[in-house]
Amino acid sequence: MSRIDESKEFIPVRIAVLTVSDTRELAEDRSGDVLVGRLQEAGHTLVARSIVRDERTDIAAQLRAWVADPEVDVVISTGGTGLTGRDVTVEAHRDVYEKEIEAFGTVFTHVSMAKIGTSAVQSRATGGVAGGTYLFALPGSPGACKDAWDEILKWQLDYRHRPCNFVEIMPRLDEHLRRK
Template sequence: MSDTRHFIPLDIAVLTVSDSRTLAEDTSGQALVDGLTQAGHRAADRQRVADDIYQIRAVVSAWIADPEIQVVLTTGGTGITGRDGTPEAVAPLLDKEIEGFGELFRMLSHEEIGTSALQSRALAGVANGTYVFCLPGSSGACRTAWTRLIQSQLDHRTRPCNLVMLMPRLKEQ
């Protein structure tokens, strides 16, 4: 018996959190859109908000509530300065955190940027059956997260397991 998995395209929304960049200047969000579309997924929406936890939370909440959006990627606001509030905005929305994501991301970042990786508060989780990934604002960090972690986990063909195969069970009680 052949166990051949097929690719399942997902609808993915991208949010850039920045006080200084417009969407036109947003290389990090564009890197994510390019990566997800090249992989065969669909860019469901793309927005930019200021580093404000309520603006971030409003957009992410709307996407989590939208049954058409299966994944949310945010870029920016995961550092440790006073204006970095993405984790504080998103964490209360999560039903479950995927702790291994932040750990693996920092490990991979350490290979590229050394001990500066400890400044990242990248996180991921599940909210209302939607995967949410919060990434740093640099395009390099976004490419690392996408190519070395997220892309394979959002590909149903990845073995031994992947996040796509768990999607039908995310809302179980």
């Protein structure tokens, strides 16, 4: 449910989109295209986009590079969240997380149940935080990317969303690193 406080000003966030695939190139990256279109339509800024193979170390390396980049506030990856042997995106994300946002996967499953029924159990969508950057791993289908954006991320990445949102706590995500 959207509860936008129109008295507050929208704050765009800087988002990087990562597609995990052994076979896709940018020209065929429909899921990445969905995310880019939706984040730009919402008023956010696409700061980077990349495709990496389904290799845990490669995925984690790209995530760490974007976490270290002060121009990236949020990373959204698509692909590699399933159950097959090549699906290692979730493990790569967890290699990078300082804190996992456990409820993200739960809420995504809830949203998916309404769309695809019990097949939602096969998704391992996840979210977390590292170095003051939000990281989200979504399934590789365009439909799953639409659902995650439209039902969760669109609202949580909008500073005006009430009662709370991810943007309002961004300045405090890395406060533990600044403590003396």
